[in-house]
Amino acid sequence: MIAxxxxxxxxxxxxxVSFYLAQSVGDSAQETAEQAKDLLTEITLIKVVEAIVIxxxxxxxxxxxxxxxxxxxxxxxxxxxxxxxxxxxxxRMLVLTSAIVLLLNRFLNLSQQNVLAIxxxxxxxxxxxxxxxxxxxxxxxxxxxxxxxxxxxxxKIGEDYGEVMSYxxxxxxxxxxxxxxxxxxxxxxxxEAISNANMGSLExxxxxxxxxxxxxxxxxxxxxxxxxxxxxRYTQLKLPIAVVIEEKIWGTLFKLKAxxxxxxxxxxxxxxxxxxxxxxxRECGFSYPNLTAMDLENADG
Amino acid sequence: xxxxxxxxxxxSPMIIADxxxxxxxxxxxxxxxxxxSFQYGSRPENDKLRQCLQxxxxxxxxxxxxxxxxxxxxxxxxxxxxxxxxLEAIDYLRDSLLTDTxxxxxxxxxxxxxxxxxxISALESYSDHVTHLEKLSGDQLSQWFEAxxxxxxxxxxxxxxxxxxxxxxxxxxxxxxxxxxxxxxGVDSVAVQLxxxxxxxxxxxxxxKENEESSEDDQPPILQAKLPINPSLPSxxxxxxxxxxxxxxxxxxTELQLAQSVGLSLLDVxxxxxxLRKLRLVEQQDNLLRLNPAYYPAVYSRLDGDNxxx
Numbered sequence: 001m002i003a004x005x006x007x008x009x010x011x012x013x014x015x016x017v018s019f020y021l022a023q024s025v026g027d028s029a030q031e032t033a034e035q036a037k038d039l040l041t042e043i044t045l046i047k048v049v050e051a052i053v054i055x056x057x058x059x060x061x062x063x064x065x066x067x068x069x070x071x072x073x074x075x076x077x078x079x080x081x082x083x084x085x086x087x088x089x090x091x092r093m094l095v096l097t098s099a100i101v102l103l104l105n106r107f108l109n110l111s112q113q114n115v116l117a118i119x120x121x122x123x124x125x126x127x128x129x130x131x132x133x134x135x136x137x138x139x140x141x142x143x144x145x146x147x148x149x150x151x152x153x154x155x156k157i158g159e160d161y162g163e164v165m166s167y168x169x170x171x172x173x174x175x176x177x178x179x180x181x182x183x184x185x186x187x188x189x190x191x192e193a194i195s196n197a198n199m200g201s202l203e204x205x206x207x208x209x210x211x212x213x214x215x216x217x218x219x220x221x222x223x224x225x226x227x228x229x230x231x232x233r234y235t236q237l238k239l240p241i242a243v244v245i246e247e248k249i250w251g252t253l254f255k256l257k258a259x260x261x262x263x264x265x266x267x268x269x270x271x272x273x274x275x276x277x278x279x280x281x282r283e284c285g286f287s288y289p290n291l292t293a294m295d296l297e298n299a300d301g
Numbered sequence: 302x303x304x305x306x307x308x309x310x311x312x313s314p315m316i317i318a319d320x321x322x323x324x325x326x327x328x329x330x331x332x333x334x335x336x337x338s339f340q341y342g343s344r345p346e347n348d349k350l351r352q353c354l355q356x357x358x359x360x361x362x363x364x365x366x367x368x369x370x371x372x373x374x375x376x377x378x379x380x381x382x383x384x385x386x387x388l389e390a391i392d393y394l395r396d397s398l399l400t401d402t403x404x405x406x407x408x409x410x411x412x413x414x415x416x417x418x419x420x421i422s423a424l425e426s427y428s429d430h431v432t433h434l435e436k437l438s439g440d441q442l443s444q445w446f447e448a449x450x451x452x453x454x455x456x457x458x459x460x461x462x463x464x465x466x467x468x469x470x471x472x473x474x475x476x477x478x479x480x481x482x483x484x485x486x487g488v489d490s491v492a493v494q495l496x497x498x499x500x501x502x503x504x505x506x507x508x509x510k511e512n513e514e515s516s517e518d519d520q521p522p523i524l525q526a527k528l529p530i531n532p533s534l535p536s537x538x539x540x541x542x543x544x545x546x547x548x549x550x551x552x553x554x555t556e557l558q559l560a561q562s563v564g565l566s567l568l569d570v571x572x573x574x575x576x577l578r579k580l581r582l583v584e585q586q587d588n589l590l591r592l593n594p595a596y597y598p599a600v601y602s603r604l605d606g607d608n609x610x611x
Contacts, residue, residue, distance in 0.1 A: 076606075077605075077606020078606065078608050079607070079608055202608050203608070227388065228385065230388070230420075230421045231384055231385060231388065233383075233543045233546075233562075233563045236610070237417065237421065237610045238420070238610055261608045276385060279385075280385055
């Protein structure tokens with residue numbers, strides 16, 4: 001009954017409704033135009049020039065401060081190197097935020113209403129168009145305070161391992177052992193496990209594996225490995241040295257765990273330990289497991 | 302056991318050796334105990350370190366008066382080399398000699414060597430006393446240098462010292478040695494090196510003053526001491542700090558021993574050492590390399606900041 005009445009009303013009064021609807025859309029458009037007029041300030045040539053100057057200065061300042069902080073961090077005592085580098089993202093964020101505020105202040109009337117309107121609109125637009133980009137920026141901002149990784153840390157994200165060289169707005173850059181630079185977006189912290197070897201400190205544990213036959217005297221090998229670590233020029237003796245022994249089907253696996261004075265020397269350190277340990281093993285007559293590929297497959301299986 | 306720890310660049314081994322000699326000669330020798338000091342011409346070869354210790358202390362002959370004795374190692378750094386076989390003598394010392402309760406040990410060691418040995422062999426747990434030698438004050442330095450300063454006419458007054466000095470009631474000599482003590486961190490060898498480097502012949506200074514009218518031709522040339530200032534550390538390569546640490550760890554090393562200590566080939570070490578000598582950071586005397594004492598405060602501070610165990 002109601003449906004019929006409504007349908008009758010609709011069919012009979014359509015032109016009238018259409019008129020009201022058109023009028024309402026017109027009002028709404030006019031209102032939006034008025035709001036936009038309120039929101040935007042008058043754009044003049046001076047303001048455009050000022051905006052360009054602000055962008056250029058902010059860009060140049062970011063680059064200059066980046067270079068200066070990196071330059072100084074490599075010249076001061078190592079204990080301060082990472083602290084100075086970790087300061088870089090904060091400086092960048094400060095410059096960027098200041099530039100954005102100055103730009104908004106030039107072109108927009110930032111009243112309370114306008115700020116709410118802009119925030120809603122921008123959030124909606126960005127939500128659709130730059131979802132991943134915004135996600136990375138937010139992750140980057142949170143990362144500054146949560147610090148799952150900082151500049152100078154040695155981290156592993158997914159398959160990539162290396163030293164964090166830079167911490168940008170959208171992502172970080174890793175220098176891998178092969179000297180490749182890998183860019184990784186910050187939003188990986190939502191989904192990937194991040195393994196951090198040094199968490200802001202200079203030292204990171206290095207594990208060096210040695211494979212010997214079952215017949216090798218494990219106690220003697222352990223003593224040799226301790227001495228190898230104690231006499232390496234890279235070893236940080238303030239931190240513990242450990243040797244872990246594991247029996248395998250094909251032989252005995254010895255893992256020497258120690259810390260270099262500077263995590264940057266990780267691979268040189270590993271090489272130094274391996275060279276000197278192998279030399280001593282040779283002197284002591286220790287032999288290595290001699291396995292075919294098939295034996296190895298069977299052992300793994 | 303009594304451990305005497307001094308700065309790794311100081312002449313504490315000589316001081317300990319002299320002290321022991323005086324003690325042995327004096328009539329006040331404690332309970333007439335025999336004193337045996339570790340004798341070495343130069344640092345023994347790596348594989349002979351242990352034999353050397355064993356030969357001198359391992360088969361100690363019992364004294365007719367007493368079954369107890371005092372054994373002295375003025376410079377423990379000469380008993381080890383940071384290499385695979387170079388620590389065997391320290392193991393032997395710890396496991397066989399220090400456990401002999403009939404011997405009282407007096408051992409001198411540098412600060413860096415002591416830190417290293419503590420980390421790898423826990424020597425401190427065997428010692429009754431560990432004495433860290435105190436820094437030399439300005440007055441002590443002044444007294445120590447008296448033999449030289451009384452002999453040679455040295456002027457201590459300088460405009461640089463005047464501008465640095467805050468106390469007006471002290472005389473120039475006192476102020477100079479106070480400043481020398483501060484700059485040398487109270488280390489004897491550093492103070493000597495800085496003192497020598499600050500000396501200038503008065504005539505040379507006069508020549509530098511172009512507009513000086515007064516003629517001092519008749520005045521005999523005397524020495525003038527400039528303001529002692531530590532030289533700043535030159536820019537160092539990545540591996541250089543490991544070399545400097547090694548030299549401090551062992552006090553003096555030959556090139557071959559240094560190569561063994563840093564785990565590099567002799568050829569690599571020669572190039573680096575040449576560069577460090579050119580920078581005046583390292584000195585060589587009779588094939589023995591050592592850190593230039595004037596750079597000790599700067600090098601020590603750099604190693605400390607670079608996370609080394611010093």
